[in-house]
Amino acid sequence: MEINISRLSDGRYSYQFEEPVSQLDEEQVVSSLKVDCTLDKAFENHVFHVKVDFEAEVPCDRCLGPAHLHLTNELVFTLSRSEELKGNDLDPDFRYLAPDQNKIDIRPDVLDTVRLAFPMKVICKEECLGICLICGKNKNTEPCECSDEKIDPRWEKLLKLKKN
Ligand SMILES: [Zn+2]
Numbered sequence: 395m396e397i398n399i400s401r402l403s404d405g406r407y408s409y410q411f412e413e414p415v416s417q418l419d420e421e422q423v424v425s426s427l428k429v430d431c432t433l434d435k436a437f438e439n440h441v442f443h444v445k446v447d448f449e450a451e452v453p454c455d456r457c458l459g460p461a462h463l464h465l466t467n468e469l470v471f472t473l474s475r476s477e478e479l480k481g482n483d484l485d486p487d488f489r490y491l492a493p494d495q496n497k498i499d500i501r502p503d504v505l506d507t508v509r510l511a512f513p514m515k516v517i518c519k520e521e522c523l524g525i526c527l528i529c530g531k532n533k534n535t536e537p538c539e540c541s542d543e544k545i546d547p548r549w550e551k552l553l554k555l556k557k558n
C-alpha cells in the first residue's frame with residue numbers, strides 16, 4: 395500500500411487498494427480489505443484520509459456462535475516536512491516526514507484502523523437467545539426445557555463463571 399509522493403504538486407489525489415484476505419494477518423477478517431485513500435497535498439503538508447471496508451466474523455457475546463459483521467472505519471493523519479515536527483512523537487496523527495522520504499506505506503495505519511473498527515459488544519442477531527445458564531445449550535439452535543425463572547440471581551454470576 396505504497397504511495398509515491400515525489401514531485402507531487404499541490405492538490406487532491408485518490409488511491410484505492412484491495413488486499414486479499416490471505417495476505418491479512420487478521421484472523422477475524424473474512425473478506426478482502428478495501429482501502430480508499432485521499433491525499434491532500436498543500437505546501438509541506440500531506441493529509442491522508444483513509445477509509446477501510448471489510449467483513450468480519452467474531453464470536454457473539456451472548457451465544458458464542460459466529461456473528462457476521464460489515465465494518466468500516468476512517469483515519470486522518472498528516473505527514474509534514476516541517477522541521478518543527480522533528481522528534482515529535484507525541485501526536486501519532488501529525489508526523490514528521492524526512493526530506494528524502496518519497497514513498498509512504500500506509501499499511502500499518504490501515505491495519506490499525508481495521509483493528510479499531512471492531513465494536514466492543516457483538517451480538518449475532520438482535521433476537522439472539524444466548525446460552526442457557528443451566529444446561530449450557532445454545533438456545534438459538536437447541537431449545538431446552540430449563541426455565542430461567544428458577545435461577546436465583548445470586549447464582550447467575552457463578553454459573554456464568556463456570557461456563558468460562
Ligand atoms: Zn448470538
Ligand SMILES: [Zn+2]
Nearest residue numbers: 526529538540
Ligand atoms: Zn437449558
